[in-house]
Amino acid sequence: MHGFTLVELMVGLAIGLVLIAGLGLMFANTSQSGSELNKSIRQIENGRYAVQLLEDDMAHAGFYGELPLDGINYGPKPSDLQDLCGATGHQGWDAATSRAPLPILGLSKDDSANCLSNRLAGTPAFVIHHIGNDAAPIAPASATTGMAYVQTSRCNKDVDPGNPSVAAFAVAATAPASFPFRSLDCTTPSPVRPYIARIYYIASCSECSGSGADTIPTLKMAELRGNSMTVIPLVEGIEQMVLEYGVDTAGTGNASSFGIASSTTDWGNIVAVRVHLLSRTTEPSPGFTDSKTYVLGGSTVTIPEADKQFKRRVYTTTVRLTNVAGPREIPVTTPPASS
Template sequence: MTVRKKIARSGYTIIEMMVAITLGLLIVAGLATLFDTNSRARNEIERANQQVENGRYAMQLLTDDLRNAGYLAEFNPLLLATPATKPDPCATALTTLKVALPIAVQGYDNGAIVPTCLSDVRTGTDIVVIRRASTCAVGDTDCDALVAGVPYFQASGCSSATELASASVANYYTLDTNSANLTLHQKDCNPPTTPGTQAPYHQYRTHIYFIANNDKSGDGIPTLKRAELGATGFTIVPLVEGIENLQIEYGIDTAAPSTGVPAVFTPDPDSYNSCTGVTCVGYWRNTVAAKVNLLARNTTRTAGYSDGKTYSLGLKVDGTANSVGPFNDAYKRHAYEATVRLNNTAGRNTP
């Protein structure tokens, strides 16, 4: 007789499986929420870091260029006459460039006038022009090589009758696009028997900084740009994305005799003290410092954020605060401020 044993079978009931699935889904949902939160936080940190980096870099570009404004090697432009009118920053003719040599900086408050070589300028932002020679002479280590058609500046160090001992200031320097015309000499000249060593020459730069509405056409990203003088005119170069506003106050040395120290700051030397004509140009010539204010914003929106802040960007012509905002949009912003000394103009004005 065969005896059959009963085998006990065990397993999950439907209810138990449903409970297990529900718990699993809750854990997955929690992990997904945690991942999304961390991802948002990481993206926001990246936005903030990019904004800080862009703001600081833009400020460094501007302040470094301003510190070197008016550098013309060994030549002292105080010997040149002040232009009767404000020079055209977009001019490329050598005669006009020479007339503009004494004016190291000039600006346009809130873009009231836009130079013809600029485009897509953001309304209500400042434009600043910086003129100087490169601090690096052609042929020096790590310096740019000679570029055909670009203007170069050469200062004489030779006290010959045809150079520094001449009665004409025009013989003290050369500004030319043809390197064959850069024929001035250094101090070792002993005229007329030995001509001496050729004086070094430097690329002459005109930089026009402005805020554009777009980095690339139609992208809506405000960008700090610069128009640069080259062999064929001016080329606009994008520098830093997310720079939304630029405001500058210029420190003018109004003392007689000059001290090299700003007696007053104004965002518009063209209208300071109700000036006209050459007097206004003289204020630009005697600008020895600048207060630079930048407003940087994120290049992308932050979900759920609304910018209700007001930002102070220095002072207006009437002395009231130059405030912008609130923008009430989803972009986060930060304001930057720096005061810089224009070493060359300030140094020449110092007794």
């Protein structure tokens, strides 16, 4: 019986090592490719999800239930943007002038609001106002104490509780006892709907404190809950947002022009918004360098050297504010067909 010679054994070991090295390299490359594919898939999902979230809420901007849309005065942009973070600023209803909160209000990158914690420098934000549309109206007695609701009057004998000489319009409050208006029979209390006030912005982190703190740019929302704003993380990896607002200067329901938020923007006549988002992977890609310059509407974004290992995509959509634009539409009259 013959065994292996030393030479044969060494050759066999060498061949085995080559095969193992090849398999290891193939496994490493496959694993890296799978990891990069997973990063890209999550980045694409996050970008699309962020666009869908903003589209859905913008589409409801200015929905005020039974209020006559053609009679609402949306009023000017608040001079003190800090009011956006308190119940008073968000509940800007005024019966004397038939004023309801602006459906949408943009904050430029230089505007501040003290409830937007960890806001990423150089990024804008925007506010959405409407009432809840995903649930049936409820009786005031069933309203949750501390939650903001809006009540409108259905009785032609109702008057504004703060000024009896003014006809009833609407009231926003957080206490069930603060809803004075009645239904058509002028006896039954008129129902209430939840009042929605949300500020969308980009934060410099997803988890901003504690042992799990990170530096992932994240789309967040500050939502009115009771008398204060609560910040909620929504989508990780959103690092830049550019908003172009369409102003209807002709009163037709169509945007005459689009522009970035400024102190002169005619907020009561905004009928559409173009949203541009720059989304990146949440983890760097070794060996990758992002040397692109990204165009978001009329703005360009150049990536700083420290962040060039992340892969990025741009997402763009245009949202029509139906509750503002719809009542302005001019019906098209079709001439009678000639005989």
